[in-house]
Amino acid sequence: MGVADGVPGVVPANLEKLLGFGRSFSFWPLLFGLACCSIEMMATAGPRYDLSRFGMEAMRASPRQADGMIVPGWCTVKMAPRVVRLYEQIPDPKWVLAMGSCAISGNIWNTYHVVQGIDALIPVDVYVPGCPPRPEALWDGLEMLRERIKQSRHAYDGLQRIPAREIVGE
Amino acid sequence: MISPSVDLLIQFGVMFAVGAGMGLALMFISHVLAPGSVNPNKSIAYECGVLPTEDARKPWNVHFYLVGVLFVIFDLEAVFMYPWAVALREVGSVALGGMFFFIFLLLVGFFYEWKKGVLRWE
Amino acid sequence: MGANGENIEIPGAVKTVFAKLEEEFGERLLDSSLFRGELTFVIAPGDYLDILTFCKESEDLKFDRLDCLMGNHFPEREDKPFQVLVHLVSQPNNTRLRLKVLLAEGEKLPTLSGLWRSADWDERETWEMYGIEFDGHPDLRRLLTVSDLEGFPLRKDFPLEGTVGGRVRTNLKGKI
Secondary structure, X not given: OOOOOOOOOOOOHHHXXXXXXXXHOXXXXXXXXXXXXXXXXXXXXXXXXXXXXXXXXXXXXXXXXXXXXXXXXXXXXXXXXXHHHHHHHOOOOOEEEEEOHHXXXXXXXXXXXXXXXXXXXXXXXXXXXXXXXXXXXXXXXXXXXXXXXXXXXXXXXXXXXXXXXXXXXX | OOOHXXXXXXXXXXXXXXXXXXXXXXXXXXXXXXXXXXXXXXXXOOOOOOXXXXXXXXXXXXXXXXXXXXXXXXXXXXXXXXXXXXXXXXXXXXXXHHHHHHHHHHHHHHHHHHHHOOOOOO | OOOOOOOOOOXXXXXXXXXXXXXXXXXXXXXXXXXOOEEEXXXXXXXXXXXXXXXXXXXXXXXXXXXXXXXXXOOOOOOOOEEEEEEEEEOOOOEEEEEEEEEOOOOOEEOOOOOOOOHHHHHHHHHXXXXXXXXXXXXXXXOOOOOOOOOOOOOOOOOOOOXXXXXXXXXXXXXX
C-alpha cells in the first residue's frame, strides 16, 4: 500500500485489509442530491433496488457522520463552494462517486453557470455515466466503490490538495 | 476472601478499571488506525455548506426552564412511587395513607401551577 | 372566434375587463388581442404605472395578485428590442390579464413593488437576466446568479456556451 494508493497511515497491510473489509459493509453516504439523478438515487434506496443490502441506507445528513459522497446531478457555480466545503468536512477516509453525466462532465450544460464535472473540484473515485443512470447502473458503480473501499484505495491522499484548492492556489 | 466489604470494593474497582480501560483503548485504537487530514473547513461548524452566520448561544424562552423544573419534580414523585408499589402489600394501609398524603401535597402544587398558567405555552 | 373558427364563449368577466380598460384609457392601449379567452394589451412605458395602478385599485377590476413579471429580448426588432410582460390575476373576479410593454435599449420602467410586493424579486430577476432597470426599486441586485458574473445571461447575444473561467466557470478564491 503506497502513499499514492491510499491515505498514509501506520497500519500494517493485513490489518488494513480487515479494516477495509469492515468499512465496505457500512459506507454511509452524505444525504446529498443536486438534480434529477437524486431521484434515481432515491429509487435505488427504495424497496425494489435496496441500498440497505449494502448498509448504505443510512444517508447521513451531517458530513461529520458520513463516509463519503454520492454526487448526483449538475453542480452550479453557486453550489460549487458548498460542495467543496461539505466534502472537506467529511472525516477521512472518504470516497466520492460521481453519478450521472452532469457530475462527470457537465453533460449538455456547457454554459456560464454549470461546473463541467465535479472532478474539477473534488477527487472522484467512481464515475457512473447515464442521464440518469438506472438503479442497476448505480448499483454496479456502488459495487466498484465497495471493491475500492475493501482494498482501501483512494483517489486522493491526505497530503495532496484537492483540485478546488489547487485552482485557488491555497 | 479478605473480608466481604473489601471484596466488594475490589470487584467494583475491577469493573471500573475494565470499563474505563475499554473505552480509552477503543478511542486510542481508532486514533492510531484512522487516517486523518487537516483542512480549514473541518474546524468550523456545519451549516449545510455555507459559513455559519451566528452563534447558537443566544437568549431562549424562559418557559423551557419552567417546563424542565416541573418535569423533574413530577418525575421524582413517580420514582418514589415505584418502591412503594413493590412494598405496599407487606406494609399495608399505613403506607397507602402516607402515599395519598404525599400525592395530595404535590397535587396542591400542581393546581397552583395550573392556575398560574404555566401549562399554557404563550 | 377560436383558432379553428368555431365560436368560443368569451367569459363575461373578460368582457368587463376589456370594457373597463377601454373606457378608462382608450387611446393609451396601443394594441389588444384575445386568444382563447386570454386578454393581452400592449401599452407604452409612460402609461405603465397609471394603467397598473388602475388595474389594482379599481373597484370593478381588482387585480390583487401579480402572477409574474418577466422580460424578453427580440434583437430582430431594432427600435424596441426589449419587452416586459406582466401577468395579473384577479381572485375575486377569477380573471387574468396580460400587459406587454415594448422597451428600447436602456429604457427604464417604474417599479411595481409598491403595488404588489412579489414584484420585488421578479424585477430583480428581470434586471439580472436582461438588464432592464426599474426606478424606485428598493434593492436591485442579483438574485439567482453569482455576484461576480458579468453580462446579462438571457439576452440573445450572451454566448450560449460557457467561455469564462475554465471548468469551474467562476473564481472560487475566498469562497471556500
